[in-house]
Amino acid sequence: MIKTRVSEMLGIEHPIIEAGMTGVSFGKLAAAISNAGALGTVVSTMGAHNFQKEIRIAKSLTKKPLAVNFPHLVMRTWEKQEMWDTVEIAIDEGIKIAVMAAGDPYILINRLKEAGMIVLHVGATVQHAIKAQEAGVDIFIANGAEAGGGASKEQVGNLALAPQVVDAIDIPVILGGSVIDARGLVAALALGAEGIYVGTRFIATHESPASEEHKQAILLAKDDSTSVQPGIGGRSLSKSFIQEIYPQLNRSFGAGQGAGLVREIFSVKEVIDHFVQDFEDVMENIYSLKI
């Protein structure tokens, strides 16, 4: 068990939160992550009907806390009723934790707080963090330039971003972006974060609904195999890398720079057990350096 303000507020054993990922963060994966003591997330980008279906799948597989993800900027469709329907569905289904991503925190926060939710918000700069705190967000997720998916134009790396955010706000901070193993977890905590937001590592799990091509591409990736696509494409495995491994394929796959560290497909429980069990080895290693 790793106890921080984040694990206490969210009612989870370990402060490890599944990142919302379109095409990946479905019910079965979210439930497996929650059952393993972390926090599973169902993403809302699949449309209202399927979103409700996936929440129900997750709820049928776990009694532990679950989160939902509302990525404003990625969808850019807040004028559409269906997007607001996803918010009402999450509330009606009794979900108590919402992650707002990459957008104006004021758009949604009143409705989510009114419904009694704990609200997390993803951002990529100190300014985003201050605005989120002012809006009434409970926990800020500092998502560095390393992160897979929705990359910010600012591209601040986590080593610079996380401690500056921690110093600038009072609410707890979670670090997101290429946290793959216990070394990343310890580093996040050392920078003052109180939890981690994990995407890419969970794609390459047995329970993940990602395609075999996506999973294998992550296993083959190296540190420099990703690039940031223009527009809202975000960080994904670069075209040249995909061409190398799948010459017939004309598409890309979202992944963070940490993909190069993902060397095996594990079960979700193995991923989380590695984070937690290897934590002490990493700490002992660090302590052994001090004479």
Ligand SMILES: Cc1cc2nc3c(=O)[nH]c(=O)nc-3n(C[C@H](O)[C@H](O)[C@H](O)COP(=O)(O)O)c2cc1C
């Ligand atoms: C395949 C993929 C899809 C993603 N889709 C979304 C999304 O729908 N909404 C969102 O807020 N962020 C999305 N992201 C970003 C993640 O929520 C998170 O910021 C990122 O995965 C963390 O970095 P990591 O992948 O290096 O662990 C996506 C990321 C990936 C890799």
